[in-house]
Structures are given as C-alpha cells and as structure tokens.
Amino acid sequence: MTPNVIRTTNFVSDAAGFILQEARAALAARGEFRIALSGGNTPRPIYAEFGGIGRELPWEKVRFTFGDERCVSPNDEQSNYRMARESLFAPAAVPDHSALRMRGEIDPLLAAQEYEDQLNLLATQRGETIYRHDLMLLGMGDDGHTASLFPGTLALEEQTRRVVSNFVPKFNAWRLTMTLPLLDQSRHVLFLASGAKNRELLEKVIGGDRTYPAARVEPVSGQLTWIIGETA
Numbered sequence: 001m002t003p004n005v006i007r008t009t010n011f012v013s014d015a016a017g018f019i020l021q022e023a024r025a026a027l028a029a030r031g032e033f034r035i036a037l038s039g040g041n042t043p044r045p046i047y048a049e050f051g052g053i054g055r056e057l058p059w060e061k062v063r064f065t066f067g068d069e070r071c072v073s074p075n076d077e078q079s080n081y082r083m084a085r086e087s088l089f090a091p092a093a094v095p096d097h098s099a100l101r102m103r104g105e106i107d108p109l110l111a112a113q114e115y116e117d118q119l120n121l122l123a124t125q126r127g128e129t130i131y132r133h134d135l136m137l138l139g140m141g142d143d144g145h146t147a148s149l150f151p152g153t154l155a156l157e158e159q160t161r162r163v164v165s166n167f168v169p170k171f172n173a174w175r176l177t178m179t180l181p182l183l184d185q186s187r188h189v190l191f192l193a194s195g196a197k198n199r200e201l202l203e204k205v206i207g208g209d210r211t212y213p214a215a216r217v218e219p220v221s222g223q224l225t226w227i228i229g230e231t232a
C-alpha cells in the first residue's frame, strides 16, 4: 500500500492541524470522532497543540482510545495515558469519560481482554462487527515497531484478537497493544515521525519493507498517511 507522505518543517503544527481537520470531518459526518492516541515522546507537543487549536471541539463527542500502553500505573512517568493527560486531557479539559484507558496497572491478560471487550461493546452498540477508528495515530520505534507490535513478538502475528498483552524481551516488560486486525480497520491511519527518526529506516518502512512492523499496517478500506518532520 502506497502511503500519502507529507514532509514538513512545521511538524507539530501540521500534525495537529491534520488531526483537527479529521476531527471536524468525522463530527460532521457521524457526530463523533474516534481517535486512537499513540504513545512515546513524539506526540506530546502535537497533543498540546491539538488541544489548543481544538479547544472549541465538543470533547464529549470525541472518544479517545490508546493504541498501546505500558504495564504501569496511570501515574507512572512511563504511562502513555499520563502523557496524554498531561499534554491534552487536562489542559483542554477533556472529560474523563471521553478517554478509554487501558488499565496497565492490572494483570496484562485481564487488561487486554477488558479493553477488547470495551471496544467490542462500543462497536456492537453501533451495529459494527469491529470497532472502527476514524483516526489511528501511530509512531515508529528505532526497530520499526509501532504501537507495541515489536519485531519477533507474538502480538505482531495476531490475526484474530483486537487487543492483546505482549511480552517485549528487549524491555523485559509486558505491554498492552491493539493488533493489526484492529489497526487496519481504521478509516485513516496517521504515522507521526519527527525529524529525529532514522531516515533510512523511514524510507524502508514507507517503501513497504515488511521486516518492520510499521510497514505491515495496511488499512483495509482506509487511508494511510505519514507526516514526517524535516529539519529546516
């Protein structure tokens, strides 16, 4: 699948503007905006910017989910939820019920099942067989992982479950992650790669080198976009 690639020296503002545009389109079309947040460091300034330019959005009609989470408490500095709360939810006064948090603080197997059940219920309530995100935000690690789908890990090969726990040997830690079948149901997948990302790896992934998990995200009937930060 050939992605749409946007290269920009205004990475944060262009990414935040893109998300706002997607939000307005989804709200106009379906009266809600379902967005999955990615974790790590790259998104933090983008979420802060989005919360600022999107302050007029009807947050009660936005459903935030998480593409993955570390198996830590929500107050741990490693928590993706904490990062989103600090950069977006708190400053933009997003109501608690608008964010569906992966409970990293409980048993990983139970937390994954709980999250999958919650998404399946939301889908069923809308007559869907699988939850369909309007916008799936993803990042890429230096090994080509995305969400918590790391090379050589079981979750990467999952073709049935929507959310699983995944042991990541390189960190000797458990993670929670959405799987490719769920990611690929998104109406729009947006990868965010700052200027700090390895250019050679980026080109391999964008070129479709399936050695890397990020290259294996292929929306079934949605769009795939990369916004790549460039140094001026």
Ligand code: 6PG
Pocket (backbone or CB within 6 Å): 038, 039, 040, 041, 042, 043, 067, 068, 069, 070, 080, 138, 139, 140, 141, 142, 145, 146, 147, 148
């Ligand atoms: C996570 C993320 C992960 C992230 C990449 C890139 O929980 O870490 O979901 O997939 O997007 O590791 O992280 P950076 O943006 O910090 O480089």
